[in-house]
Amino acid sequence: MFQAVSKQSLSDAVFDQLRERIMREDLRAGDALPPERLLCELLNVNRGSVREAIKRLQQAGLVHVRQGGPTTVTDYRRQAGTDLLASLLVDAQGRIQVHVARSIVRMRQVLSPEIAADAATHAPQITADRLDAIVAKMVPAAPTGTLQELALSFWEALVEGSGNIAYQLAFNSLRRTYEPIRELMTRMLEQEFRNLESFRAIATAVRKADRGAAFEQARRYINHNSDAIYGFLDAYERRSNLT
Amino acid sequence: MFQAVSKQSLSDAVFDQLRERIMREDLRAGDALPPERLLCELLNVNRGSVREAIKRLQQAGLVHVRQGGPTTVTDYRRQAGTDLLASLLVDAQGRIQVHVARSIVRMRQVLSPEIAADAATHAPQITADRLDAIVAKMVPAAPTGTLQELALSFWEALVEGSGNIAYQLAFNSLRRTYEPIRELMTRMLEQEFRNLESFRAIATAVRKADRGAAFEQARRYINHNSDAIYGFLDAYERRSNLT
DNA sequence: CCGGTATATTGGTCGGACCAGTTGACCTGC
């Protein structure tokens, strides 16, 4: 298959490089960033590009900027928001940070049943219609990638059905986090995607507006799902330690 | 007391204005933003400022930019991350969006007991030491604002102790969200802050590395706390509907 | 109707100027 070629503007490149340095603690909390004009020379780009990059770092909570003084690095663990998860999950060498992955899976594990439960109370019929439509497209013979897409839409519909904007935005953050390791997730969860019964059970519980059942079915699914990931991460970690 | 005077750069002002228009659906998903050069004239600022603002909008997931074509507004409900919660909670007129507030409280309610439980297993002693130190500073006679500060540090310590970076970043997002309605929270939760027993109970459970007890104590606290907020929001909503 | 082509439009980059806060060395006067 083809995939869109990735373009990157200069300011994006600058942003990535600085972010990488901060998260690798090459630049530690409290350190001053080089002055913008110096960065221009070092990176051989225009000041505008540097400034756009720094604005983004500021918004991400990685640096503190004040006019007249130097731009300083902040403690991202205390300042940054969920949007940073994607950057944390995979390092510059493409290695997965196992403890970050475990954190994400854990949060997802905790929230998912609640989301299903809320969807069952908030908008059962409409949500169930959407869920059924998605499940109908899931055929075991389909390629795993397609099933993954559908599973993602399934949860997207569920989250929207929960009527909880906080869940929704958190879900978006997580979705962005999955993107870089998409193929990995595909292989890891192939078994899960093919177990259509789980999806049907959740959809049915939602349609019945049965909060408890929705919670329980989602819990079963997500626990099973999470265990598969935990297992993979354990193996991944052992393998990393060997080399 | 004094508080820091708030400065705002031009690009921040532009960002706020565009974000506001997008969230008020003055600019709908799919709509094209005016060209940068036109925005410069309309807002009477330099193109650099406009570009910095748009870069931030792009990072926040509110617009989609591509060279050569127009910059278009995205569906923020599907694209934006948790960092947007703060902007959603309070509208331009300073009114609280009640359904957003309920969403946030709900997510917090679900996550808090899990955080306490994880802290009890992950780093019980160190965390408990920090918790005890904070609780020691909580004296019922202290001004509510101070107690609020301490309560926030308490949860900050707990979240750090959970060793879960996803929780930590989500917590940061939520903390930023509280900031604009800080005083409101102070009044709303005064009773809660003065109930030191809850904090002690959580700290004790963590020290004993008793996962179940930590979960349960945190659950009791956060439920009580959330109910207070829900009650306030109901009243707030009724009042809004009247006027 | 299809495919190419010229042109206008849009975002991306450049450099160089000046404005506006901050810092620190230095001087002043008590």
Added chain:
DNA sequence: GCAGGTCAACTGGTCCGACCAATATACCGG
């Protein structure tokens, strides 16, 4: 000696005007 003021050298913030690069559109020719 030291509090307070002064000034110069930073730092980030804003501006201008030019040009590059990708895209959209209208038009033309087959």
